[in-house]
Amino acid sequence: MRAFVLTAPGAYEVQDLPAPVAGPGEVVVDVERVGVCGTDMEFFTGEMAYLHQGHSLYPMRPGHEWSGRVTAVGDGVDPVWLGRRVMGDTMLGCGTCRRCLRDHQHVCERRQEVGIRGGRAGALAEQLAVPASSLHTLPDSVDAVLGALVEPGGNALRAAQAAAPLPGDRVLVLGPGTIGLLVAMFLRAAGADVHLMGALEGSLVFARSLGFAHAWTEDTVPDLPFDAVVDASNAAHLPNRALELVEPAGRVVYVGLAGGPSRIDTRTLALKDVTAVGVLSASPGLDATIQAYAAGSVDPRPLVAATVGLDEVGPVLAGERPAGAGPGPKIHVSPHAGG
The missing domain is CATH 3.90.180.10 (Medium-chain alcohol dehydrogenases, catalytic domain)
Incomplete structure (x- = not known):
C-alpha cells in the first residue's frame, strides 16, 4: 500500500x-x-x-x-x-x-x-x-x-458541553479555526448566543458566512457580559484574556494549546468565582458527535x-x-x- x-x-x-x-x-x-x-x-x-x-x-x-x-x-x-x-x-x-x-x-x-x-x-x-x-x-x-x-467534532462537542450554556446564554469562542468553529456550531445547536474572536479578517469573514454574525478581532470585542468563554486558539496570552472576559460565576474552557507555556492569574479565577475546565481528546464525545451529524443539528x-x-x-x-x-x-x- x-x-x-x-x-x-x-x-x-x-x-x-x-x-x-x-x-x-x-x-x-x-x-x-x-x-x-x-x-x-x-x-x-x-x-x-x-x-x-x-x-x-x-x-x-x-x-x-x-x-x-x-x-x-x-x-x-x-x-x-x-x-x-x-x-x-x-x-x-x-x-x-x-x-x-x-x-x-x-x-x-x-x-x-x-x-x-x-x-x-x-x-x-x-x-x-x-x-x-x-x-x-x-x-x-x-x-x-x-x-x-467526527474526531475534531468530539473535542469541540466536549468543549461546548463544558461551557454549559443555558438557552440564550452569551458564549465567546476564541480562535475561529476548525475546533473553534465546531465549538461554535455545537453551542449554536444548544441555543447559545455565540460570538467569535479571531486575529485574521479572512477567518472572521468565513465565520460570518456560516451564520455567526458576531465575529470580532481582539480590539473590537464588545463590552458585553459573556457567560462562558472557550479558548480554542494557540495564542499564549489568550487563556488569561478568556478569564478577564468571562462574567463572574461564569465558565472558561481551554481546548486550544499554545506552543509555549500560557498562564492565568488564579487570583482572578478565585475572586470572580469562575469554573475552569480543560479538554483533552474527543473520546468521551465521539458517539454524541456522530448522532449530531446524523441528525443534521451540526453540519x-x-x-x-x-x-x-x-x-x-x-x-x-x-x-x-x-x-x-x-x-x-x-x-x-x-x-x-x-x-
Whole structure:
C-alpha cells in the first residue's frame, strides 16, 4: 500500500509499504478520508512536544482524523465488523490501569495515540490497522467527509458541553479555526448566543458566512457580559484574556494549546468565582458527535476547503493551500486518489 511518512522535521516520503495485517483484537480499515490537523503540522516542523518527551519518533506516519470501511478482522474480533463503515478513537489506553478501568483511557499514562504517540501508525495511508475496541460505526447519513470530522467534532462537542450554556446564554469562542468553529456550531445547536474572536479578517469573514454574525478581532470585542468563554486558539496570552472576559460565576474552557507555556492569574479565577475546565481528546464525545451529524443539528462540511491525494500532503503540512481551495480551515486527504 502507499503511505505518507515523515522521516525527519520537514522531510517526508510517500512510500510503498506492506499492507497491514490485523493482529488479535484488531481490524484493518480501507481508509477513505483523513483530516490534516495542526498536530500533524507540528510533527512536520519538529515542534511537537511528544518528539522531545520521547513519546514519538521519526520515521512516523501521521493521521488521526479518519473514516473508512473494515476489510479484515483479527483473532477474537466479531466478523460482524466486516464491511462496516467506521471511524476510530485516537486514544488507545492500556486497558488495565486505574484510569482505563474508570473509562478514562484517553488520559492513560501508557496510551498509544493513532498517528501521534507510542509508535501507532496513522491513517495517512491506503489502509490502517487499529483495535476493534476503538471503532465507532457510522450510519448511512454520515458520509466519509463527515466521518473524518467526527474526531475534531468530539473535542469541540466536549468543549461546548463544558461551557454549559443555558438557552440564550452569551458564549465567546476564541480562535475561529476548525475546533473553534465546531465549538461554535455545537453551542449554536444548544441555543447559545455565540460570538467569535479571531486575529485574521479572512477567518472572521468565513465565520460570518456560516451564520455567526458576531465575529470580532481582539480590539473590537464588545463590552458585553459573556457567560462562558472557550479558548480554542494557540495564542499564549489568550487563556488569561478568556478569564478577564468571562462574567463572574461564569465558565472558561481551554481546548486550544499554545506552543509555549500560557498562564492565568488564579487570583482572578478565585475572586470572580469562575469554573475552569480543560479538554483533552474527543473520546468521551465521539458517539454524541456522530448522532449530531446524523441528525443534521451540526453540519461541518463547509469547513473542508479541499481534498488532496497522498502526494500533496507534504506541501499542505508545509503551509501551502491547494489550488482551488475554498475558504474553510480544514484540508482532507483521499489516500486512494492519484498514485
